[in-house]
Amino acid sequence: MKIYEKAPAKINLLLDVLRKREDGYHEVEMIMTMVDLADRLEMEELPRDTIIISSQAGYIPLDEKNLAFQAAKLIKERYDVRKGVYIHLDKKIPVAAGLAGGSSDAAAALRGLNRLWKLGISEEELCELGAELGSDVPFCITGKTALATGRGEKLQRIGNPPQCWVVLAKPPINVSTADVYGRLRASQLESHPSTSDMLSAIERGSFGDMCASLGNVLESVTLSLYPEVGQLKESMQRLGADGVLMSGSGPTVFGLVSKESKVARIYNGLRGFCKEVYVVRMLT
Ligand code: ATP
Numbered sequence: 001m002k003i004y005e006k007a008p009a010k011i012n013l014l015l016d017v018l019r020k021r022e023d024g025y026h027e028v029e030m031i032m033t034m035v036d037l038a039d040r041l042e043m044e045e046l047p048r049d050t051i052i053i054s055s056q057a058g059y060i061p062l063d064e065k066n067l068a069f070q071a072a073k074l075i076k077e078r079y080d081v082r083k084g085v086y087i088h089l090d091k092k093i094p095v096a097a098g099l100a101g102g103s104s105d106a107a108a109a110l111r112g113l114n115r116l117w118k119l120g121i122s123e124e125e126l127c128e129l130g131a132e133l134g135s136d137v138p139f140c141i142t143g144k145t146a147l148a149t150g151r152g153e154k155l156q157r158i159g160n161p162p163q164c165w166v167v168l169a170k171p172p173i174n175v176s177t178a179d180v181y182g183r184l185r186a187s188q189l190e191s192h193p194s195t196s197d198m199l200s201a202i203e204r205g206s207f208g209d210m211c212a213s214l215g216n217v218l219e220s221v222t223l224s225l226y227p228e229v230g231q232l233k234e235s236m237q238r239l240g241a242d243g244v245l246m247s248g249s250g251p252t253v254f255g256l257v258s259k260e261s262k263v264a265r266i267y268n269g270l271r272g273f274c275k276e277v278y279v280v281r282m283l284t
Contacts, residue, residue, distance in 0.1 A: 001045065008143065028149065035281065037168065047083070050084040054087075097175075098177075161202050169278075208242075239270065
């Protein structure tokens with residue numbers, strides 16, 4: 001039997017870092033939502049006790065470094081599953097882009113293997129397993145829109161943001177999340193985006209206030225390392241996006257656009273100098 005799971009990309013409408021913890025992680029406040037740009041996982045049971053990963057994308061690891069491999073290994077160990085699995089990753093989400101592609105693949109593998117092997121694991125337990133693989137994995141398991149606190153693993157579901165078009169543009173650089181957090185200095189944390197303003201904008205369904213409340217403290221690090229990310233933000237703003245922000249640790253920049261008539265102009269304008277541009281919707 002084969003089963004399929006979608007692994008959508010996430011964007012951060014807000015990303016704040018409160019402090020560095022003693023365990024090395026950062027205490028964060030993030031408002032995250034999913035968009036309809038997704039990898040697709042095909043999973044098939046193997047009689048031999050082994051995990052095999054394949055992908056059409058030539059640029060991701062296919063061994064134990066792959067997060068879907070790690071998810072399969074973890075669930076097999078914890079639930080004493082002696083069967084194997086073949087997982088094919090049809091990658092559509094750009095890699096090392098700030099869109100949580102790897103985390104979403106891990107989440108989809110956990111959800112899918114729970115179904116494939118009829119393990120009956122609750123969503124809460126899946127999230128606990130996911131947190132062992134990465135801070136964004138629990139959110140990728142539950143999806144929708146959430147406020148994430150702690151190191152990103154404590155989730156509080158919130159209502160859907162006002163619907164709009166989302167233009168994603170990824171400049172041709174790969175950014176390491178660990179490197180960006182490692183370079184974050186206390187002086188860059190003197191001003192913070194307002195989580196309460198963003199929550200209130202979403203609750204009131206105010207698109208304008210949601211755009212005005214976008215904020216990401218990691219921008220100061222990534223933009224100083226890669227000025228092209230700042231230039232991309234400016235271009236998106238100039239082309240008419242209503243709100244513009246870098247997602248996660250970057251380098252992907254997203255623009256929120258309320259009017260469909262503006263989307264083609266922004267897309268075409270960006271495509272002139274950026275090869276990876278996507279027009280998507282938020283998943284509600
Ligand atoms: P985040 O927003 O959670 O920081 P990201 O979008 O910046 O994630 P990923 O696309 O998850 O980054 O990739 C980060 C690294 O993880 C890459 O260097 C890649 O080699 C590795 N990786 C492991 N498994 C996967 C996977 N299934 N898909 C993509 N990358 C993977």
